[in-house]
Amino acid sequence: MAPELSNPVFHVSSYGLKHLVGHLHRSGRWTDLHRLLALETDDGRNAWYEAKRSGLDADYVQDISIARRSIDPGGVCLSGAGHHPLRMGSEALGHAG
Numbered sequence: 001m002a003p004e005l006s007n008p009v010f011h012v013s014s015y016g017l018k019h020l021v022g023h024l025h026r027s028g029r030w031t032d033l034h035r036l037l038a039l040e041t042d043d044g045r046n047a048w049y050e051a052k053r054s055g056l057d058a059d060y061v062q063d064i065s066i067a068r069r070s071i072d073p074g075g076v077c078l079s080g081a082g083h084h085p086l087r088m089g090s091e092a093l094g095h096a097g
Contacts, residue, residue, distance in 0.1 A: 030070035
């Protein structure tokens with residue numbers, strides 16, 4: 001299957017690939033951040049890793065490090081007040097109209 005059909009984040013812009021995790025973290029949208037990093041391709045691979053794979057692996061490792069900072073020591077994802085889970089429309093993901 002073509003990557004654009006099997007990967008839900010295939011069309012994220014290069015800017016989004018580089019900065020979306022940081023933006024979600026800084027805005028307190030930790031649930032969205034963790035859901036983004038947990039998305040899978042149709043064949044069960046990590047969609048965010050696959051999308052970033054064409055770049056440096058260090059970028060993916062940095063994204064994971066950022067996500068880990070949003071988890072309290074008990075392993076519970078911290079929740080930003082007033083933030084709703086998974087409100088990432090095409091604009092937030094960097095999709096073109």
